[in-house]
Amino acid sequence: MTTHDLPGTPIFDGGASRRGLHMNQLFMSLRSAANRERFTADEVAYCDDYRLTPEQRRAVLERDWQAMVDLGGSIFYIYKLAMMDGRSMQYLGGVFSGMTEDEFRAALIAGGRTDV
């Protein structure tokens, strides 16, 4: 088994990083308050500025978190968009693992998901 064959475990490798570069750069830009304002004012135009692919653009605009990962997003970069929406890492964990945020949080408080 190689690293890339682990079930349920996306690996952010060189190919993903190339595919996702522009989208990850968009997420990185959200560190600045001025950019956050500009993004909020016109998300479509902001995505166009960063030359996202149509699939990436849809994923960002529709907040399809799983698709962002599949299209080359790094979780640490994606998280910056989630924070703009007031979403926590527990919320994202729930999305990825098919749970509500409360269920995910409870699973961690119970000791984490030791059986996956």
Added chain:
Amino acid sequence: MSEVIWGLATSHVPSIGAAMDHGKTQDPYWKPLFDGYQPARDWMAEHTPDVAIVVYNDHANGVDLEVVPTFAIGTADHYQVADEGWGPRPVPDVVGDPELSQHLVESLVDDGFDLTLFQDLDVDHGLTVPLSIYCPDPGEAWPCRVVPLLVNVIQYPQPTAARCYALGKAIGRALASYEPDVKVAIFGTGGMSHQLAGARAGFVNPEFDAMYLEAIQTDPERLAGLSREELIRMAGSEGIELIMWLIMRGAMNDEIRRVHETYHVPASNTAAALALFDNRVQ
């Protein structure tokens, strides 16, 4: 001559910093973790270093994906606390030690470790949360100078565990040849088991974590033999951060004394741990 006085292995989860910044450390969710830190904090407060080498990874704050250095070191005299998207943490900026940085660069390059240099770097939670775990109330300034040492753990292929351990050994040799009479602490940060994305998000492996917590003191060679695949399978895709503990361990003596350890699940999505080691075993 310089001397490594202690090493601290610790998780660097951002919410641990947020709990301190927002006065939540006595909330039921956080209290067990912070209670677990206290004996280590008390001991470290009695053993203040002149400078700390903090081995950590950036999380899309000081560095982005245009340049991905495998190993890098800060050479500045000052590091600003990063705005990670919700304003900088309310903690002091970091004072560097360019003289030690330059010595490390020269010694490590001569020793076969060709580090990338940062002359300008904003430091994120990967560095400031471990500093807060060491010193919760720094006031106007941290108690020591800091040399940031960055490792790519985000983009595959991360450096091997064996290479991290070897880098730590080389740092130990570099410090042994550093003439100023300074006391050095070294921080290995990240971990323990956790995975943020994928269907396995929320994965925690307490058996692996317990093994790693013990072996980092007693059998680091075993940990240095773990492959990337083994680390990601047993510690989760972000648990591979644990390779950074081996840089700390490599810089320390073969015989070290465990001052204190604590382990708690969860800190957000992560199994959090701290292990403090005294490098001066008589």
